[in-house]
Amino acid sequence: MLSNELLILRQYVLSSTYRTNTIKAIGDDVKIPTNIAKDSGIRTNHISKVLSELKNKDIVECINEEARKGRLYRLTDIGKEILANL
Secondary structure, eight states, rough: OHHHHHHHHHHHHOOOHHHHHHHHHHHHHBBBBBHHHHHHHHHHHHHHEEEEEEEEHTSSEOOOOTSSSSSSSSEOOHHHHHHTTT
């Protein structure tokens, strides 16, 4: 059974096809925004906003925050649980 907090975050992700597709595109991998955009079918300029939203909710994390180009993103443990329950 999912906790209330996890259910709320899951609903937050499901309320946006962009967020849902972004999480599915990342999966268990580590990816740069360009690859996430390509795999999700979302334009690159939208991916940055979606990744920022997901990062603020601790669903996604950036491994190399200091990099200006080629930032690497992966799902947090919470993000992986949400993905498993989509």
